[in-house]
Amino acid sequence: MALTQDQVVERAVDLMAEVGLEALTLRRLATELGVSAPTLYWHVRNKRELLDLMAEALITRAGRATSPAPGQPWWEWLAEQARLQWRALTSHRDAALVVAGNRPTDTALPGIEQVMASLVAVGFPPAEALRTILSIGNYVIGCAVERQAEAARDDPERDARLLQQAGDLPHLRAALAGLGGPGPSADDAGFEYGLALLIGGVRAHHAALAGAGAAT
Amino acid sequence: MALTQDQVVERAVDLMAEVGLEALTLRRLATELGVSAPTLYWHVRNKRELLDLMAEALITRAGRATSPAPGQPWWEWLAEQARLQWRALTSHRDAALVVAGNRPTDTALPGIEQVMASLVAVGFPPAEALRTILSIGNYVIGCAVERQAEAARDDPERDARLLQQAGDLPHLRAALAGLGGPGPSADDAGFEYGLALLIGGVRAHHAALAGAGAAT
DNA sequence: GTAGCGTCTCGAACAACGTTAGAGAACCTG
DNA sequence: CAGGTTCTCTAACGTTGTTCGAGACGCTAC
Numbered sequence A, B: 001m002a003l004t005q006d007q008v009v010e011r012a013v014d015l016m017a018e019v020g021l022e023a024l025t026l027r028r029l030a031t032e033l034g035v036s037a038p039t040l041y042w043h044v045r046n047k048r049e050l051l052d053l054m055a056e057a058l059i060t061r062a063g064r065a066t067s068p069a070p071g072q073p074w075w076e077w078l079a080e081q082a083r084l085q086w087r088a089l090t091s092h093r094d095a096a097l098v099v100a101g102n103r104p105t106d107t108a109l110p111g112i113e114q115v116m117a118s119l120v121a122v123g124f125p126p127a128e129a130l131r132t133i134l135s136i137g138n139y140v141i142g143c144a145v146e147r148q149a150e151a152a153r154d155d156p157e158r159d160a161r162l163l164q165q166a167g168d169l170p171h172l173r174a175a176l177a178g179l180g181g182p183g184p185s186a187d188d189a190g191f192e193y194g195l196a197l198l199i200g201g202v203r204a205h206h207a208a209l210a211g212a213g214a215a216t
Numbered sequence C: 001g002t003a004g005c006g007t008c009t010c011g012a013a014c015a016a017c018g019t020t021a022g023a024g025a026a027c028c029t030g
Numbered sequence D: 001c002a003g004g005t006t007c008t009c010t011a012a013c014g015t016t017g018t019t020c021g022a023g024a025c026g027c028t029a030c
Helices: A005-019 A026-032 A037-043 A047-061 A074-091 A095-100 A108-121 A126-152 A156-167 A170-179 A186-215 B005-019 B026-032 B037-043 B047-061 B074-091 B095-100 B108-121 B126-152 B156-167 B170-179 B186-215
Strands: none
Touching: A005 A026, A005 A037, A005 A047, A005 A095, A026 A037, A047 A074, A047 A095, A074 A095, A074 A108, A074 A126, A074 A186, A095 A126, A095 B126, A108 A126, A108 B156, A108 B170, A126 A186, A126 B095, A126 B126, A126 B170, A126 B186, A156 A170, A156 B108, A170 B108, A170 B126, A186 B126, A186 B186, B005 B026, B005 B037, B005 B047, B005 B095, B026 B037, B047 B074, B047 B095, B074 B095, B074 B108, B074 B126, B074 B186, B095 B126, B108 B126, B126 B186, B156 B170
């Protein structure tokens, strides 16, 4: 049975989730597929293209965008879309690093269009809806990249040194005390906090738009 | 004259701004410094450490954090701090990719502390001030990473294909028409839009905090 | 039936990379 | 001048992405 490009990409995604991006070498991927390394070049132009295809696959795996459920406020639904993206980027190891290097691909466009439709339906001008979506996407990617960078460095000595230096800075110390230190799920809490800020800003802007529209 | 670590790092930062991260090889950096490649290992443990030091240097180059000017609203000042970061990450090529892979380093802590001080002074609890700062930082990094990924792919054929597909999606087409297409400074405009949303959310949250505090 | 042509895979090899080992200048210190 | 630290070198290793050219399989045409 002939190997297909889809098989190569899917196996690559799984292998990266297992061993990380740095250990994802073409020879290893080939071995995993029971094939010789140069064989991969028949299915893929080069590694760069393989990574692009992996990014597309990861986006697809994130799940289709939805429309707001009946009776659900649009801002809650919008936050849920962001969480969908967030989970897709954080559930697979190093997924953010691969997706970050990609422009909104062909596969992402229909999803963007659908989310835009719901935003336009509640009163956003198309241009503003698009920029809002892209801004939220950038925030999610930033959080995910930062989170994986943190995970890649489990350097206890470094953490200790950082914590000690933070002890000399009064506000920082107070904040860390209030947060109970950088715990395990601190990333998710931080993500949710910033997401709430962002969505809050979108709501405020939406209200201003409606007000201006009603006033004139 | 003996080579110092600072010279190595500074030259590395400049070289990367010139040729990009991928072309920043130890041999090339060594040649640039008039030195043999293994010599670098006397000044730096390995390439990973060199990149970490470069990230620190880039953060330092961004410029010191300020306090709000007298009479300046805190939210305008906060946005200005974000722009400072943004300019530092986008003025040097591939700077975002290097900084993104780094935890808030020792050098970044004093800056964070100073910004926190100003936020606490206007009524933010320390924990919320910290999370706000980190959220803004994540947004900035996400924007910068995305921007450089876009710059790395100046593939006209790809852009054309994307644009054509967008033409079939009504809302997307309307948005792009309103924005005048992906122009040269579209990134900056997009960054400013999301930043305004985020800061708006922070203001709204701050008002809610003050209201709750005054009510009880 | 066999000649020919796409499809798919392989072994061998290349240049370049990060990195290590070990030898040797140059410099202080006694 | 002896000894050790500081800094640099040449040589080389293993691994990576990638290319070349040869072959095996299946299909179609005459």
